[in-house]
Every structure is written in C-alpha cells, then in structure tokens.
Amino acid sequence: MNWHTIYFLLFSLAACGFALAVVFSSNIVRMAFYLVLSLGATAGLFFLAGADFIGAMQLLIYVGGTLVLLVFGVMLTAQSPFISMKTHSGDWILAAIVGGSLFAVLVQAAFSISQWQAGSSSNDPAIVAAPTTTTVGEGLLGLRVDALSKASTLQQTGVLSGYLLPFEIVSVHLLVVLIGAAYLARAKRRKLVQMAET
Amino acid sequence: MNLLAEPIGVSHYLVVGAVLFVCGAVCMATKRNALGVLMGIELVLNGANLNFIAFGSRVLHADGQASIGLDGQLIALFVIVLAAAEAAVALAITLNFYNNHSTVDVDRADELKG
Numbered sequence: 439m440n441w442h443t444i445y446f447l448l449f450s451l452a453a454c455g456f457a458l459a460v461v462f463s464s465n466i467v468r469m470a471f472y473l474v475l476s477l478g479a480t481a482g483l484f485f486l487a488g489a490d491f492i493g494a495m496q497l498l499i500y501v502g503g504t505l506v507l508l509v510f511g512v513m514l515t516a517q518s519p520f521i522s523m524k525t526h527s528g529d530w531i532l533a534a535i536v537g538g539s540l541f542a543v544l545v546q547a548a549f550s551i552s553q554w555q556a557g558s559s560s561n562d563p564a565i566v567a568a569p570t571t572t573t574v575g576e577g578l579l580g581l582r583v584d585a586l587s588k589a590s591t592l593q594q595t596g597v598l599s600g601y602l603l604p605f606e607i608v609s610v611h612l613l614v615v616l617i618g619a620a621y622l623a624r625a626k627r628r629k630l631v632q633m634a635e636t
Numbered sequence: 637m638n639l640l641a642e643p644i645g646v647s648h649y650l651v652v653g654a655v656l657f658v659c660g661a662v663c664m665a666t667k668r669n670a671l672g673v674l675m676g677i678e679l680v681l682n683g684a685n686l687n688f689i690a691f692g693s694r695v696l697h698a699d700g701q702a703s704i705g706l707d708g709q710l711i712a713l714f715v716i717v718l719a720a721a722e723a724a725v726a727l728a729i730t731l732n733f734y735n736n737h738s739t740v741d742v743d744r745a746d747e748l749k750g
Contacts, residue, residue: 440643442643442644443643443644446644446648450648450652453652453655453656454652454655454656454659457655457656457659457660457679458655458659460659460663460675460676460679461659461662461663461666466669466671466672469672469675470671470675473675473678473679476656476679476682477678477682480656480682480685480686483649483652483686483689484686484689486644486695487649487689487690487693487695487696488693488694488695488696489689489692489693489708489709489712491709491713492685492689492709492712492713492716495713495716496685496716499716499717499720500678500682500716500719500720503720504678504719504720504723505678507720507723507724507727508671508674508675508678508723508727510727511671511674511727511730511731512671514731514734515671515730515731515734515740519739520669520739520740520741523667523668523669523672523741524668525666525667525668529665529666530666532665533661533662533665533666534662536661536662536665537658537659537661537662537665538658540657540658540661541654541655541658544650544653544654544657544658545651545654547650548647548650548651548654549647554645554646554647554650555645555646555647568694570706570709573706574706574709574710574713577706577710578710578713582706601710601714604714608714608717608718611718611721612717612720612721615721615722615724615725616721616724618725618728619724619725619727619728620728622725622728622729622731622732623727623728623731623732
C-alpha cells in the first residue's frame with residue numbers, strides 16, 4: 439500500500455461519503471455544503487489520475503463558479519418552508535430500488551473487462567509527473583502534441599483529431615447561454631413602472 | 637474482486653464514478669426542492685467526468701499507454717463548461733418560477749400537464 443493508494447482511498451471515501459450525505463440530507467443549505475466538499479474531493483481524484491489541468495479547472499469552474507451560483511440560488515429562495523422539504527417514503531423506496539439496480543449494473547460493468555483491472559504503473563515518475571496543461575491547450579487549438587507519432591493517419595484519412603471546432607462551439611454556446619440566463623432571471627420592474635405611470 | 641489488495645486501476649475509479657452517478661440519480665428522483673434536483677445533476681455529470689478521466693489517464697494503465705489518451709481530459713473539460721452553462725440556465729428558470737409561483741417545490745410545477 440503506497441501513498442498513491444492511501445490518497446486514493448482518502449479522496450474516494452470523501453467523495454462518496456459527501457455524495458451520500460447530499461442524498462440523505464433534507465436541509466438544502468447543508469446539501470450545498472456537502473456538494474462543495476464532494477466536488478473538491480473529486481478534484482483531488484483528478485490530480486491523482488494525472489489530469490492536473492482538469493483538476494484545477496474542476497476547482498475553478500465547478501467549485502468556484504457553478505456552486506457559488508447554486509449557493510446564490512439557495513440564498514435567494516431560502517425561506518423556512520423550502521429549507522427542509524421531506525420526501526414521501528414511497529419515493530424513497532422506488533428510488534432505492536432503481537438506484538440499487540443501476541449501481542449493481544455499473545459495478546458489474548466496471549469489473550467485467552480485465553484490462554481495466556490492470557494495476558497502475560505509478561512507480562514510473564516520468565509518467566506521473568508529466569504536466570498536461572500544454573497538451574490540453576494545444577489539443578483545444580487543434581494540434582495534438584500527444585498524437586504526433588500518428589501523423590501519418592492525418593495524411594491518409596485527412597481527419598485532424600483536434601478540438602478547435604468543438605471549442606468554438608462551446609464558447610459561443612456559453613456566451614448565448616449566459617445572455618439567455620441573464621434575460622430570464624432579470625427583475626421585471628419596468629412593466630410595473632409603466633402601469634403606475636398610466 | 638479484492639479491491640484493496642491490487643494497485644489502483646481504472647476499475648476503482650469506475651466504482652467511485654458509479655457511486656457518484658447513482659447518488660446523483662437518486663438525488664434527482666427524490667428531492668422536492670428544485671435546487672436539490674440541480675445538485676443531483678451536478679453529481680451525475682461529475683461521476684461521468686471521473687470515468688472520462690480514468691479512461692484517459694496514463695497513470696492508471698499498466699503499460700503506460702492510455703486507451704483514449706488526451707481525449708478523455710478534453711471531453712471532461714467540455715463537460716465542465718456545459719455543466720456551468722446548464723447550471724446558469726436552470727438557476728434562472730428556478731428563480732423565474734420562484735418569482736411567479738412563490739415556491740421551489742417541483743411537485744407544484746404541473747401547469748403543463750395534459
């Protein structure tokens with residue numbers, strides 16, 4: 439049992455435990471706090487898997503952006519009847535049956551392929567310590583540094599396996615979505631002012 | 637299937653991702669608060685992200701060769717961005733619903749029933 443295994447157990451127990459706490463807590467404010475901790479532990483798992491840039495983005499965008507948005511939503515709607523809403527026991531039973539069977543299928547699938555169970559080669563420090571920020575950034579610009587040895591496939595098939603077009607699409611999508619969200623959530627005062635004037 | 641005896645591989649990450657996914661699905665099914673349903677969606681997307689990272693990781697594969705390589709990390713990045721966009725729109729819809737109906741109970745959102 440090396441340090442990699444110990445850190446993996448620590449982060450995975452935190453992620454799973456706080457996710458279960460999100461499910462079984464009925465207080466919406468505590469659910470938001472548990473979700474922050476669960477997503478932070480998942481960022482730790484990303485770092486352990488060698489995806490340092492994605493782990494940092496998880497902390498920045500998810501924990502720092504999306505969850506702040508959710509906490510604002512919780513604060514804006516936190517009135518006493520909505521903070522703690524009880525679920526009917528019939529819903530719990532149905533969700534437990536569906537969730538348990540889904541979990542059984544997923545775990546069975548995770549162990550069904552023997553190549554996935556092959557152990558880690560984390561004793562090779564060159565593989566573990568290789569930073570991925572440059573390769574991810576150039577992959578987003580359409581240049582696959584990690585696939586340069588497969589450059590002959592580019593000449594044969596004419597397919598560039600970069601992500602420039604999805605990157606542009608997701609950028610415009612994010613802009614449109616944020617404008618639309620600001621339009622949807624705006625305060626509707628103007629109509630009242632006009633009605634008061636007339 | 638002795639999890640603790642063998643070194644950390646893709647299967648371990650898949651199990652953690654499955655736990656997060658099922659927690660998110662149960663959370664989406666049982667919460668009555670609309671923001672609780674949103675938190676369930678975040679958990680589901682996070683479990684999917686963990687699977688992408690595990691499949692693309694070079695550390696977790698025995699021969700050092702990743703099965704899908706950098707594609708896993710790039711797709712995970714897109715999922716994070718789309719989750720941020722989804723959270724913004726869903727929060728705007730929830731706040732609009734709260735302004736109009738003075739509640740965030742999803743059981744009360746039944747105006748479109750046939």
